[in-house]
Amino acid sequence: MAFLQYEGVGIAAMSAAVPKNVIVNREYTDVFSKEEANEIVDKTGIEQRRFADENTCSSDLCFAAAEKLFIDNDIKREDIELLVFISQTPDYRMPATSVTLQHRLGLPNNTIAFDINLGCSAFLYGLSVVYSMMERSNLKKALILDGETRSKVYSPRDRRSAFLFGDGGVASLVERDPKYGKSTFSLNSDGSRADLIMIPAGGYRKMSSAETVVERVVDEYGNMRSDEQGYMRGGDVFNFVIREIPRDIKNTLDFAGNTIDDFDFIVFHQANNFINSYIMKKMKMDAAKIPSTIAKFGNTSSVSVPLTIVSEMKGKLDGEKEVLMSAFGVGMTWATAIVPFVDCVISDIVEVENGHAL
Amino acid sequence: MNEFLELFKEAIEREGEVKMEDNFRQYGEWDSMAYLSVIAFMDDKYGKQMEEAEFKLLQTVRDIYNFCTGE
Numbered sequence: 001m002a003f004l005q006y007e008g009v010g011i012a013a014m015s016a017a018v019p020k021n022v023i024v025n026r027e028y029t030d031v032f033s034k035e036e037a038n039e040i041v042d043k044t045g046i047e048q049r050r051f052a053d054e055n056t057c058s059s060d061l062c063f064a065a066a067e068k069l070f071i072d073n074d075i076k077r078e079d080i081e082l083l084v085f086i087s088q089t090p091d092y093r094m095p096a097t098s099v100t101l102q103h104r105l106g107l108p109n110n111t112i113a114f115d116i117n118l119g120c121s122a123f124l125y126g127l128s129v130v131y132s133m134m135e136r137s138n139l140k141k142a143l144i145l146d147g148e149t150r151s152k153v154y155s156p157r158d159r160r161s162a163f164l165f166g167d168g169g170v171a172s173l174v175e176r177d178p179k180y181g182k183s184t185f186s187l188n189s190d191g192s193r194a195d196l197i198m199i200p201a202g203g204y205r206k207m208s209s210a211e212t213v214v215e216r217v218v219d220e221y222g223n224m225r226s227d228e229q230g231y232m233r234g235g236d237v238f239n240f241v242i243r244e245i246p247r248d249i250k251n252t253l254d255f256a257g258n259t260i261d262d263f264d265f266i267v268f269h270q271a272n273n274f275i276n277s278y279i280m281k282k283m284k285m286d287a288a289k290i291p292s293t294i295a296k297f298g299n300t301s302s303v304s305v306p307l308t309i310v311s312e313m314k315g316k317l318d319g320e321k322e323v324l325m326s327a328f329g330v331g332m333t334w335a336t337a338i339v340p341f342v343d344c345v346i347s348d349i350v351e352v353e354n355g356h357a358l
Numbered sequence: 359m360n361e362f363l364e365l366f367k368e369a370i371e372r373e374g375e376v377k378m379e380d381n382f383r384q385y386g387e388w389d390s391m392a393y394l395s396v397i398a399f400m401d402d403k404y405g406k407q408m409e410e411a412e413f414k415l416l417q418t419v420r421d422i423y424n425f426c427t428g429e
Binding site: 040043160221233234242282 | 389390391393394397398401402407408409410413
């Protein structure tokens, strides 16, 4: 069991940005019929998503969120000494997007900046990395920017993924203060399941070529995609989630000496309503404590946990709140976190178009 | 066995009859989402899980029944 615990580090403030463009799934019928769209929405609970336009990247969403965070919380830019950018949809293969954001946000050159590329569980991994660096240093403030444009990853002609994913970016300010108390993380990996969710081409194993961009029919249902687009083997992902997630949550609670009733909120990765409802039911969790943005933002990969906090918990994080987070995805990787929130300031969500906040 | 058939029928939201010898892959209701429901059904009602590669070998409703009940 790989558990990590930290003392006196916490999230002081959060903000988020989403593209202005709303995709209404029941009307997303250029390729599939209305009947198919309705059937998928009924099952997944994903009514709407946000799609970034061609001039908007994950970095732009994060930039807009960060500017909002700085203004709303009167943050001095020179106090940010650590910047971590979490994404699997960065601007370039190199350089790291975190470094371009250091400059764009006007942060000093002594800012520690690097990217974390991991997928849906990455916010919890990133939080743990930042908490660790903050606990063992005199760094004043850290900024976690988590952004994804999964709309650009999946084929609109593959019904297994065409209705699920959306885009967003979140900025979180991390500070040291004894008031935060103890946080606990469980971080896990299983590379034997690397082929369950994958974009096969465009890396250095299978480099981009004329061949890799050709769309092909990939199954008996007539779904189409290229090797540059992501695929997901939903059945085995679900098998994996059923087996690993309840067990990891239980182990983490045992390690920390908590029970599920100790928490004010439980925030899951927003995969889809079918999976999340099943876990809630299986673990006999109180649905009233589980905020959801599945209906309005869909699956935004690593952004889904923090975006759900910003979207649904504004005004609910006054005083001390115990929050359990659980996320899983591509890798496969999965994580559980017990994170105390103390008077966390949540900004209103910003909308972005053509790379800029509106 | 009748209880299994009822639960299975409910899981895949089938309107017509469900019989043990049916090839469930030929049902109009059978698709990747019905498959997710069957995974949940097998885990929830019988505590059983099966990887997709193995599940692909199952053809009839009875194959699923045998797996769920360990027969």
